[in-house]
């Protein structure tokens with residue numbers, strides 16, 4: 001059994017455990033503010049909607065406090081801007097914010113989630129300057145390569161835009177982390193594995209696998225309640241995940257084997273609310289089936 005997991009990769013790189021500090025840039029998203037769409041991706045609940053960024057030093061202190069019990073003395077951190085589209089805002093202000101976020105010696109990297117269609121010239125110039133200061137990770141929500149699924153989830157950009165974004169980010173030395181959702185309506189296991197294989201064919205360094213969650217208040221919830229979509233069982237999810245891990249290029253780091261859904265708003269599948277049990281079952285099944293990353297490229 002082998003997969004290239006993030007904690008091990010970070011420990012090898014930094015010699016200690018590294019903790020993510022969840023921070024807010026205050027950016028919104030063009031898929032929610034009316035520029036591309038108003039309802040966002042079909043599964044997106046807009047959690048933490050457009051929270052004011054707040055003082056970044058205070059945010060860092062609060063985020064450190066949240067992991068203090070685990071982290072202890074001498075811990076290292078990644079400044080992590082996860083929610084919404086963190087390059088969709090005033091570039092000057094964002095550069096100041098990100099610059100301050102990575103100023104501390106104990107912050108070893110900057111991680112920014114964004115959309116491939118929000119990486120214009122000015123943004124790329126800013127990212128390039130930031131990447132010269134600290135390692136930069138950029139997360140892109142590809143989710144699927146299948147056109148029908150991409151339209152259904154209202155992703156709002158073409159595959160070619162993603163490919164161009166990866167190239168631009170690699171040119172400035174950023175590491176690219178791609179999100180894939182398993183269990184999109186109509187996708188068979190081989191379709192999901194095809195997405196993973198495609199990701200491995202790009203110059204990307206990390207992957208996050210997510211389960212399709214139905215969250216309260218989303219358009220997906222309305223579809224689910226009308227009986228138009230179904231969700232995976234835990235067994236089906238693990239079966240699909242195994243196929244994807246086997247289809248993933250061996251050097252790509254797996255940042256997540258399952259998502260971190262907001263439990264409070266979770267409608268389905270309810271089994272995903274017990275993350276500890278889910279991860280334990282994944283690990284046990286992977287061991288039983290001797291799952292090896294990259295054996296089915």
Ligand code: SF4
Nearest residue numbers: 029031040041044084
């Ligand atoms: S791009 Fe991200 S933040 Fe924007 S609607 Fe989609 S999931 Fe939500």
